[in-house]
Amino acid sequence: MITPRSIPATTWALQASYVVAEIVIGLRASGGYSFVDHTISELGSTTCRAVDGGAVLCSPWHGAMNAVFVVFGVSLALGAWQLRRVRPPGRAATASLVLWILAGVSSVAVGLTPLDRHPDLHAAVAVWVFGAQPLALVLLGLGLRAAYPRFGGTTVAVGALSLVGSVGFLLLLHSDSGSGAFERLALWPGYVWVCVIAWCSRTRPSAPASGVAPTR
Numbered sequence: 655m656i657t658p659r660s661i662p663a664t665t666w667a668l669q670a671s672y673v674v675a676e677i678v679i680g681l682r683a684s685g686g687y688s689f690v691d692h693t694i695s696e697l698g699s700t701t702c703r704a705v706d707g708g709a710v711l712c713s714p715w716h717g718a719m720n721a722v723f724v725v726f727g728v729s730l731a732l733g734a735w736q737l738r739r740v741r742p743p744g745r746a747a748t749a750s751l752v753l754w755i756l757a758g759v760s761s762v763a764v765g766l767t768p769l770d771r772h773p774d775l776h777a778a779v780a781v782w783v784f785g786a787q788p789l790a791l792v793l794l795g796l797g798l799r800a801a802y803p804r805f806g807g808t809t810v811a812v813g814a815l816s817l818v819g820s821v822g823f824l825l826l827l828h829s830d831s832g833s834g835a836f837e838r839l840a841l842w843p844g845y846v847w848v849c850v851i852a853w854c855s856r857t858r859p860s861a862p863a864s865g866v867a868p869t870r
Contacts, residue, residue, distance in 0.1 A: 665729035666729075666736075666737070666848045667852040668729065669726065669729065669730060669733070669845045669846070670845055670849040672845045673845055675722045675726075676694060676722065679713070679715045679722070680697055682713070683697060683712065683713045684702070684710060684712040684713075685709065686705045686709030686710055686711040688834060689835070690832065690835045691830065692711070693827075693833055693834055693837055694719075694837055694838070695768075695780065696769060697713045697715075697716065698713065698716050698723065698764070698769060699713055699716055699768060699769050700716050700768050700770055700771060701770045716768070719765075720765040720766070720768060721765065722765070723762065723764045723765030724761070726845075727757075727758045727760070727761025727763075727764070727765065728762060730758035730761065730848070731754065731755040731758025731762075733754070734751045734754035737751060738751055741797065742794075742797035742800070742801065743797070744796075746794070747794055747797030750789075750790045750792075750793035751794075753787070753793065754786070756782055757782070757786040757790060757844075760779055760780060760781075760782040760783040761783060763780075764783075767779060783841070785820065787820075787840070787841060788813050788817035788820055789817075790844070791809055791812050791813025791847060793813075794809055795808070795809030795812075805854070809847065812847045815843055816841070816843045819836050819837065819843075820836075822836035822839065822840075823836040823840050
C-alpha cells in the first residue's frame with residue numbers, strides 16, 4: 655500500500671522539473687520567441703512562422719517539447735492515480751484526483767497533436783487543462799483544510815492564482831502580447847505545487863484520517 659512517506663517516490667515529486675525543461679527548450683528557440691507573448695505550444699511546432707516585425711519564430715527542439723508534454727502528462731496522471739489510497743477524505747479530494755488525471759491526459763494529447771500540424775484538434779485537447787488543473791488544486795486544498803488548514807488554504811490560493819492565469823490566457827489567446835505570461839501563470843504553479851505536496855508528505859506524519867500530510 656502507498657503511504658504518505660512513499661509519495662515522493664511517485665512521479666509527482668518530479669513535476670516541477672517540467673518548468674525547467676520548458677525554459678531550456680524555450681531558450682533554444684529563435685530570437686523571435688517570447689515567454690511573455692507566445693504560447694507554450696509554439697515550442698512544439700514543427701515548422702517556423704513569421705511573427706510581427708519580420709522575425710521568424712522557430713523551435714529547433716520541438717520534438718523534445720512534444721515529448722515533455724507526453725512524459726509529464728503521463729506522470730501527472732499516474733501520480734494522481736497513485737495518490738488515490740492516501741487522498742484526504744471527502745468528495746472534493748476525490749474529484750481533484752480525477753481532474754489531475756484529466757489534466758495529464760490533456761497534456762499527453764497536446765504532445766501528440768502539434769499546433770502547426772493539427773491546429774483544431776490541438777486546441778480541442780489543450781483547453782481542458784486550463785480548467786482541470788486550477789480546479790484540481792482548489793478541490794484538493796478544500797479536502798486538506800479540515801486536517802491541515804494552513805496548507806489546505808495555501809493550496810486553494812495557488813489554485814485560484816492558476817485560475818486567474820487560465821482566464822487571462824483564454825482572453826488573450828489571439829492577442830499579440832501577454833498570452834504566454836498568463837498561460838504560464840495558469841500551469842506552472844500546479845506543476846510546482848504537486849511537487850511540494852509530495853515532499854511535504856514525506857517529511858510529516860500521517861493525518862488522523864487517511865490523507866496527504868503536509869505541515870499545518
